[in-house]
Amino acid sequence: xxxxxxxxxxxxxLQHCDRKSAASVEAxxxxxxxxxxxxxxxxxxxxxxxxxxxxxxxxxATFYNLIFRKPVGRHVILLCNTxxxxxxxxEGILDHLSGLLGITWGETTADGMFTLLPVPCLGACxxxxxxxxxxxxxxxxxxxxxxxxLGRYRGEEGxxxxx
Numbered sequence: 731x732x733x734x735x736x737x738x739x740x741x742x743x744l745q746h747c748d749r750k751s752a753a754s755v756e757a758x759x760x761x762x763x764x765x766x767x768x769x770x771x772x773x774x775x776x777x778x779x780x781x782x783x784x785x786x787x788x789x790x791a792t793f794y795n796l797i798f799r800k801p802v803g804r805h806v807i808l809l810c811n812t813x814x815x816x817x818x819x820x821e822g823i824l825d826h827l828s829g830l831l832g833i834t835w836g837e838t839t840a841d842g843m844f845t846l847l848p849v850p851c852l853g854a855c856x857x858x859x860x861x862x863x864x865x866x867x868x869x870x871x872x873x874x875x876x877x878x879x880l881g882r883y884r885g886e887e888g889x890x891x892x893x
Contacts, residue, residue, distance in 0.1 A: 831844055
């Protein structure tokens, strides 16, 4: 069941739309902001407010790659996997991230700290390879740079206690 705060935020979004369904992405983002992800129950509740079927709203949620349909870690790492990033060394960056965190695509570290997801484009081709962590863009990635970046999020720079 949606909280009163979630309902109020969705209602405010609806004031800017000609059709309720036009607020679908924003409504899903509101639920995700409060819960970290959007459950089947969340889809059902939002669909009811928007006058959509569960299947219609789920199609929106699964199409939009920044709506998380299962729990994610405290920090979400989006690694660009487009041709520009690939040419500039994306595979080495992915290998380093996977080794450092002990996870691969779609997985979350055992401590629940990080989830690693591919993203089709971050719009940072001039900074390839690039990744985004919790909405913060990082470009011109190197393995050493990744260690420093993720250390800031972990709060224990350089200390990794993941399997």
